[in-house]
Amino acid sequence: MKTIQVVAVRVSEAACLVVDESDVLSAAELSKAERFRKREDRWRFMIGRASLRALIGERLCVEPDSLEFGANAHGKLHLLSNPDASLWFNTSHSGEWVLHALGDGGPLGIDIEQVKSSMRSLEDFRMVFSKPESDRLRRVSPADRPQQVALAWARKEAYVKAIGEGLNRSMRDISIEPGPDGRPVLAYDRNPPTLRQDWSIRDVPVADGHAASVVWSGGALDVDVREWEMGIGAQGLTVSEAAAHA
Ligand SMILES: CC(C)(COP(=O)(O)OP(=O)(O)OC[C@H]1O[C@@H](n2cnc3c(N)ncnc32)[C@H](O)[C@@H]1OP(=O)(O)O)[C@@H](O)C(=O)NCCC(=O)NCCS
Numbered sequence: 283m284k285t286i287q288v289v290a291v292r293v294s295e296a297a298c299l300v301v302d303e304s305d306v307l308s309a310a311e312l313s314k315a316e317r318f319r320k321r322e323d324r325w326r327f328m329i330g331r332a333s334l335r336a337l338i339g340e341r342l343c344v345e346p347d348s349l350e351f352g353a354n355a356h357g358k359l360h361l362l363s364n365p366d367a368s369l370w371f372n373t374s375h376s377g378e379w380v381l382h383a384l385g386d387g388g389p390l391g392i393d394i395e396q397v398k399s400s401m402r403s404l405e406d407f408r409m410v411f412s413k414p415e416s417d418r419l420r421r422v423s424p425a426d427r428p429q430q431v432a433l434a435w436a437r438k439e440a441y442v443k444a445i446g447e448g449l450n451r452s453m454r455d456i457s458i459e460p461g462p463d464g465r466p467v468l469a470y471d472r473n474p475p476t477l478r479q480d481w482s483i484r485d486v487p488v489a490d491g492h493a494a495s496v497v498w499s500g501g502a503l504d505v506d507v508r509e510w511e512m513g514i515g516a517q518g519l520t521v522s523e524a525a526a527h528a
Pocket of ligand 1: 327330331355356357358359372373374375376391392393394439442443444445446447448449450
C-alpha cells in the first residue's frame with residue numbers, strides 16, 4: 283500500500299444494531315462497552331472496534347472476530363499476532379464519526395474532534411497549545427476560531443497518538459504550525475526525543491462540525507479518505523464503501 287487509508291464510519295443506532303447482530307466483539311470489548319454510561323459513547327466504541335476488526339480482517343484475509351488486540355503501556359492498540367508486520371493502524375471517534383487510519387510505512391496516529399462553540403475561548407487550552415500556536419489561534423476571528431482550535435487540537439493529538447504516548451506527552455511543549463506551503467509541520471517537540479523523527483501531518487477532510495488530522499512516520503505518502511459502512515453478509519460482518527464520501 284503506497285497510501286495512508288483513512289476510513290470514516292458514521293455512528294448511528296442502525297450501525298450499532300449491525301454490530302450487535304454480527305457478534306464480532308470480544309467478551310472484553312463487550313464488557314468495556316457496557317461500562318459506558320452515555321449511549322453515544324457506547325456506540326462510538328462498539329462501532330469503532332467492530333469496523334476496525336472488519337477492515338483489518340479484510341486486509342489480512344482472516345475472520346474479524348479471530349483478531350486479538352494488545353495495547354502498549356499508554357493504551358495504543360496493536361495486533362497480538364500479526365501476519366503482516368508492516369500493517370499499522372489507529373482509531374479515533376468523536377461526535378458522529380469513527381475514523382481509522384491504516385498504512386504500511388510506519389507508526390501512525392489519527393484524531394477527530396467535534397467542533398464546539400466553547401472552543402472560541404483559548405482559556406481551557408492553556409495546557410494544550412504552545413505559544414506560537416496560541417498566538418496564531420488568537421489572531422483567528424472568533425467566528426472561525428472553534429474550527430481552527432479543533433483542527434489544531436486534532437493535529438497534536440494525532441501526533442502524540444502516532445508516537446503512542448497519548449496525553450502523557452506534554453502538549454504545550456509541542457508546536458505544529460503551517461509550513462511554507464500552508465500544510466501543517468512539526469515545528470518543535472521539546473519532550474524527550476522519539477525513535478522516529480520523520481513525521482508527516484495531513485489534515486483529513488471530514489463532515490461539517492468536525493476536524494481531523496492524520497500523522498505518520500516514513501515520508502511522503504498520499505492520503506485516501508473514504509466513507510465506509512458495515513453490513514451483515516453470509517460470512518458475517520462486512521465493510522464496503524458508502525455511496526457518499528465523508
Ligand atoms: C490516546 C488518547 C489521547 C485518546 O484520547 P481520546 O480523544 O479520548 O480518544 P480518541 O477517540 O481520539 O481515540 C481512542 C482510540 O485511540 C487508541 N488509543 C488509546 N490509547 C492510545 C495511545 N496512547 N496512542 C495511540 N492511540 C491510542 C485506541 O484505539 C482508542 O480506541 P478504543 O476506544 O477503541 O480503545 C488518550 O486516551 C490518552 O492520552 N491516553 C493515554 C493514557 C494512558 O497512558 N493510560 C495508561 C493506561 S492504558
